[in-house]
Amino acid sequence: MNISDLLLKLFGWLSISLVVAFLIDNVMIVGFNFPGAFSIFSNFSLEGLLEFLIYIIIASITFFIVRKSNSNFRSNSQLLHNLNIYLIRSFFWIILITGLVDIAIAFMRVEKIFEFFLGKEISSNFSRPVFVGMYFHIPLIILGFIIAKFTKTIGFHWLSLLIVASELLIVITRFVFSYEQTFMGDLVRYWYAGLFLFASAYTLYEDGHVRVDIIYQGLKEKTKNLVNCFGSILLGWSTSIVIILLCFYGKQSIVNSPVANFEVTQQGSVGMFIKYHMAVFLAIFGITMLIQFISYFFESIADYKNEKGKRIIETSTSH
Structure with missing residues (x-):
């Protein structure tokens, strides 16, 4: 897979996977009173770190799967x-x-x-x-x-x-x-x-x-x-x-x-x-x-x- 195809696929799949991470984070904030993933930059807490790690983990998994996949754009679309x-x-x-x-x-x-x-x-x-x-x-x-x-x-x-x-x-x-x-x-x-x-x-x-x-x-x-x-x-x-x-x-x-x-x-x-x-x-x-x-x-x-x-x-x- 050439670098341009990889970047285009990553853009699409990361857009969706980060929205999934955002929704999980939202449930943690609203349902369990977590401070929010980006609160660690202003007021560090273990709860905020856990939320931030969710974004990192989901994004990393997405990158790994897309990088290893040989599927073309049409199969990704379908x-x-x-x-x-x-x-x-x-x-x-x-x-x-x-x-x-x-x-x-x-x-x-x-x-x-x-x-x-x-x-x-x-x-x-x-x-x-x-x-x-x-x-x-x-x-x-x-x-x-x-x-x-x-x-x-x-x-x-x-x-x-x-x-x-x-x-x-x-x-x-x-x-x-x-x-x-x-x-x-x-x-x-x-x-x-x-x-x-x-x-x-x-x-x-x-x-x-x-x-x-x-x-x-x-x-x-x-x-x-x-x-x-x-x-x-x-x-x-x-x-x-x-x-x-x-x-x-x-x-x-x-x-x-x-x-x-x-x-x-x-x-x-x-x-x-x-x-x-x-x-x-x-x-x-x-x-x-x-x-x-x-x-x-x-x-x-x-x-x-x-x-x-x-x-x-x-x-x-x-x-």
């Missing part, structure tokens, strides 16, 4: 894309199952069904977001990752259909049965947010984003590949990194604070306890887009170098 597909598929199952379970809990909580069967003392737990999050949401998240391992389809078409069905159910219950609750709208917003933010990375892979194209289509194939390479980094990579940093930088960040407090909407117990999930959606969007942009970066290099197995994308007239 590997990252497959990882992204698994993550997106997992998140689809997570919001599907969690949405159905949480709306069932919200319905039984609002209509006092829990109180009828379980008594007032036990049923009061279902009004606590921490209880629902710890004993229902977290197991369902794990279940979603397991189900995704054994399924092949991403499921966005089904999620779109479920959103339409949910809206239809709201209309029927409101105008036919005069019944409406906050949690019904919460479910639609929850699924719609997931559909939009989770599908973005896959849409990028399929070249399905709508764009106003003035110059690109008239360029030579080699020039297009270079534009894709630089665009993936200058626009895609940089934007994704900024989103991830905004989501997780500090305990009071837009993701850390809601998740740490199991934050819910102002409607409280009459709605679904999924507001903190929707904060995480922003981080998932940033992470999956970062992975896909690095995959696209590798694929563009592979196309530029005329590596075998070039993917033919069907162009839509709507682009």
Whole structure:
């Protein structure tokens, strides 16, 4: 492997591995009150040193694996894309199952069904977001990752259909049965947010984003590949990194604070306890887009170098 190929691969893989280290560090800071990896430069502590070593170890492992690997850019791109597909598929199952379970809990909580069967003392737990999050949401998240391992389809078409069905159910219950609750709208917003933010990375892979194209289509194939390479980094990579940093930088960040407090909407117990999930959606969007942009970066290099197995994308007239 020549030095330029090594540096390009290292850039892509280190970008992802250091984000993984950053997420681990974030859990240690928010969940276990660690001081932060870079606190050792201002106020040395063993906890800070441990966090800093996590970055060093993960970066070193990444360097060693990339240095020893003989895989080409196209196989690296496909590997990252497959990882992204698994993550997106997992998140689809997570919001599907969690949405159905949480709306069932919200319905039984609002209509006092829990109180009828379980008594007032036990049923009061279902009004606590921490209880629902710890004993229902977290197991369902794990279940979603397991189900995704054994399924092949991403499921966005089904999620779109479920959103339409949910809206239809709201209309029927409101105008036919005069019944409406906050949690019904919460479910639609929850699924719609997931559909939009989770599908973005896959849409990028399929070249399905709508764009106003003035110059690109008239360029030579080699020039297009270079534009894709630089665009993936200058626009895609940089934007994704900024989103991830905004989501997780500090305990009071837009993701850390809601998740740490199991934050819910102002409607409280009459709605679904999924507001903190929707904060995480922003981080998932940033992470999956970062992975896909690095995959696209590798694929563009592979196309530029005329590596075998070039993917033919069907162009839509709507682009």
